[in-house]
Amino acid sequence: SQQGEEDPQALSIQEGENATMNCSYKTSINNLQWYRQNSGRGLVHLILIRSNEREKHSGRLRVTLDTSKKSSSLLITASRAADTASYFCATVQMDSSYKLIFGSGTRLLVRP
Amino acid sequence: DAMVIQNPRYQVTQFGKPVTLSCSQTLNHNVMYWYQQKSSQAPKLLFHYYDKDFNNEADTPDNFQSRRPNTSFCFLDIRSPGLGDAAMYLCATSRVAQRDQPQHFGDGTRLSIL
Numbered sequence: 001s002q003q004g005e006e007d008p009q010a011l012s013i014q015e016g017e018n019a020t021m022n023c024s025y026k027t028s029i030n031n032l033q034w035y036r037q038n039s040g041r042g043l044v045h046l047i048l049i050r051s052n053e054r055e056k057h058s059g060r061l062r063v064t065l066d067t068s069k070k071s072s073s074l075l076i077t078a079s080r081a082a083d084t085a086s087y088f089c090a091t092v093q094m095d096s097s098y099k100l101i102f103g104s105g106t107r108l109l110v111r112p
Numbered sequence: 113d114a115m116v117i118q119n120p121r122y123q124v125t126q127f128g129k130p131v132t133l134s135c136s137q138t139l140n141h142n143v144m145y146w147y148q149q150k151s152s153q154a155p156k157l158l159f160h161y162y163d164k165d166f167n168n169e170a171d172t173p174d175n176f177q178s179r180r181p182n183t184s185f186c187f188l189d190i191r192s193p194g195l196g197d198a199a200m201y202l203c204a205t206s207r208v209a210q211r212d213q214p215q216h217f218g219d220g221t222r223l224s225i226l
Contacts, residue, residue: 030211030212040219042118042219045215048212088154092212098206098211099160100215104153105152
């Protein structure tokens with residue numbers, strides 16, 4: 001079953017701009033992960049943030065987690081056309097073992 | 113490079129005709145997963161293997177079966193495909209069955225039903 005929703009469903013920006021995607025979830029989590037999916041391809045793991053962490057960086061990616069609001073955001077700075085993809089958040093719940101439950105995804109288009 | 117490989121990338125079958133999708137991995141990971149992803153939707157976990165232990169999701173139809181003959185290979189069998197089974201099928205692996213393990217995905221098999 002789907003854990004939560006992502007917002008916006010679709011986002012179109014100009015190359016060089018920042019892109020922010022939001023993810024909300026419903027139950028307590030152990031960690032939250034972000035994945036990227038290029039059209040017609042598999043998912044690629046981007047970053048993992050644990051429930052006791054508030055912010056994490058990886059290159060041009062910045063992820064925040066607010067467990068009180070059950071939400072996370074992914075910021076991509078200085079976007080490139082190659083960042084065009086769908087982005088999914090996925091949670092590992094506290095009461096499950098290790099299964100990922102994916103959000104609905106945000107489709108990002110970066111215009112050259 | 114170590115990776116997860118799915119064959120074929122595209123599969124066409126007839127309504128009701130059994131079909132098998134395959135996944136192999138060179139990562140030597142203990143856990144292998146099968147997901148179904150329909151257009152513009154999130155991946156949905158069908159089942160997974162932790163070593164030889166099979167774990168089925170409660171809402172996975174009986175029409176879907178899986179086999180893992182060894183560490184490297186895992187198969188998805190659809191016994192009698194219906195039109196609603198047309199989707200992308202993704203195989204993924206993780207090193208161990210722990211919560212902080214990222215999953216590594218293959219590029220999927222897109223299944224069409226005629």
